[in-house]
Amino acid sequence: MTLDEAWRILQENQFKRTKNRDTILKFFSNKDRYLTALEVKNFMADDNPGISFDTIYRNLSTFSELGILEETDLNGERHFRMQCDPGVHHHHFICTACGKTRSIPHCPMEMITVNLPDYEVEGHKFEIYGKCPLCVQK
Amino acid sequence: MTLDEAWRILQENQFKRTKNRDTILKFFSNKDRYLTALEVKNFMADDNPGISFDTIYRNLSTFSELGILEETDLNGERHFRMQCDPGVHHHHFICTACGKTRSIPHCPMEMITVNLPDYEVEGHKFEIYGKCPLCVQK
DNA sequence: CCTTAAAACAGGAATCATTCCGATTCACTC
DNA sequence: GAGTGAATCGGAATGATTCCTGTTTTAAGG
Structure with missing residues (x-):
């Protein structure tokens, strides 16, 4: 899924355009792998070192519910990745x-x-x- | 799997016969469902109220490694159940x-x-x- | 622009499952 | 029945995730 598609879904659902969401989505785009909240936080270090896990998890959960990210449990930890092909079950x-x-x-x-x-x-x-x-x- | 089969496997692998292991295995026998460490602890209340989670997890992990129990993650929590049909993949x-x-x-x-x-x-x-x-x- | 209400956020405390650790007890062997 | 390593206990520590409270930011309207 592209960033534009993700933002279209977010705005259709009345979510606001924030810097954090933008950075998080960019982190996931073009990565074919599952990532953790901690990896997101580390990536944010440049952009927003003080981001809280609350913010990260809240947004990851939102993205997951909206089908922007896919989610799975690996070794008891939540992992997320960009939805690769929206609508196509795989x-x-x-x-x-x-x-x-x-x-x-x-x-x-x-x-x-x-x-x-x-x-x-x-x-x-x-x-x-x-x-x-x-x-x-x- | 029966309790006898479980104990045969344990003794083949030099594990000792303890009261805790016996009670835990009895708890799982004849249950066709996945159960948590907490549910095990609650069941032990009569037999051994002071059992520690360390003991429970250590034994559950042992049983799982020996193929006596099956293990899966549900909502990020470890769940265990008696191996239903040893050797038959399902x-x-x-x-x-x-x-x-x-x-x-x-x-x-x-x-x-x-x-x-x-x-x-x-x-x-x-x-x-x-x-x-x-x-x-x- | 300026105001305003709701949404989003930061920071830190709290929670929950799980693991670690040091001291004690127990199961099996001789 | 004594010796030895396994097993256990109890509580502290850990790590991921969530909760809470006060503050900041976004988007919309005047």
């Missing part, structure tokens, strides 16, 4: 060494829901973990 | 209301790994969330 391979991700277009749900009659499916999680080609070499 | 539907689980024999990995050449797959997670038939009615 999953990720996640490199356990460098954190880089790779999109997986297949979704296992289609062939499985048939076997869950009377169940009300709300969501699912499918992630593959391992080493990406670059990290395999090392 | 996944779970997890009820977000009552926590009950349902085994899903299908594994999405088989048809997908072909599309990850040069990647080194270490593991994967596939879980379906929603309401079980009983909780749908309410």
